[in-house]
Amino acid sequence: MTARPSALLDTLDAAHLALAPIRRRILAALVEPASAAGLAEQLDMPRQKIGYHLRALEDAGLVQLAGERKKRGFTERLFVAAERYVLDPALLQAAPPDPDAIEAQDRHAVDHLVSTASAMVRDVARMREAAAAQGARLLTLTVEADVAFATPADFDAFSNDVAEAVAVLARKYAAPSGRRYRLTAAAHPAVARPAPTRN
Structure with missing residues (x-):
């Protein structure tokens, strides 16, 4: 093993x-x-x-x-x-977040992103352990891309485009039965990475 x-x-x-x-x-x-x-x-x-x-x-x-x-x-x-x-981020919170308050937050709020990412870490780690115990595969999807915005208005337009695209996909893949999946689209400033060294 x-x-x-x-x-x-x-x-x-x-x-x-x-x-x-x-x-x-x-x-x-x-x-x-x-x-x-x-x-x-x-x-x-x-x-x-x-x-x-x-x-x-x-x-x-x-x-x-x-x-x-x-x-x-x-x-x-x-x-x-x-x-x-993986440390469950919820262990570091003074109190669990209020789901109603989170849903009411503006979609650009940093706290909302952090809370959503924390829940994803916890939930996926638990599901992975459960799948491993059953000898099953856990199907997940990760899509990453770098984008750049010349103005804040471009960021707002991009946010609207992503929200509309996700809404279209959610309507297309809405089978009345079957395994439900949670799709999360998030964006944050990119962290500078060191340039690759060349031999």
């Missing part, structure tokens, strides 16, 4: 476990399956201490059993961690 590509930290307990320095070292080492004894040797730590932290990480679902193997007359359990962890 290979490492899970990502895992969601959606409780404060899980976040605290993953952020503790010793456990962060263990999680980083478990991108490839390893046993408590192997980790103890790799991290130069007592096996008993590694075992204690491994049990806590396993109970929290931050590592999973990757298999077992016979070694010197006993059975070793091999564990694997996710390659990366």
Whole structure:
């Protein structure tokens, strides 16, 4: 079994476990399956201490059993961690957002974009874990493009064009039954990227 590509930290307990320095070292080492004894040797730590932290990480679902193997007359359990962890943005909010207030916001409001992006991170991460547990594929779509606007009026016109295009697609793909999908179109200022180096 290979490492899970990502895992969601959606409780404060899980976040605290993953952020503790010793456990962060263990999680980083478990991108490839390893046993408590192997980790103890790799991290130069007592096996008993590694075992204690491994049990806590396993109970929290931050590592999973990757298999077992016979070694010197006993059975070793091999564990694997996710390659990366996604922190549920809702954990950092003082209170959950009011859905009615969010719907009433202007579509250009930064808070609306942040709230929508946070919900997407949480929901997709949870669905991905559920699909992986069932051995199923999670169908998603990501479309990205860079655009540039000479004036604020151009941005407003582009926003209207996108809204109209999405509305047309939503009407076209509105089957009375079947799996529902959430389409989110968002735009924000592009972050400057370093130019690629040439050999």
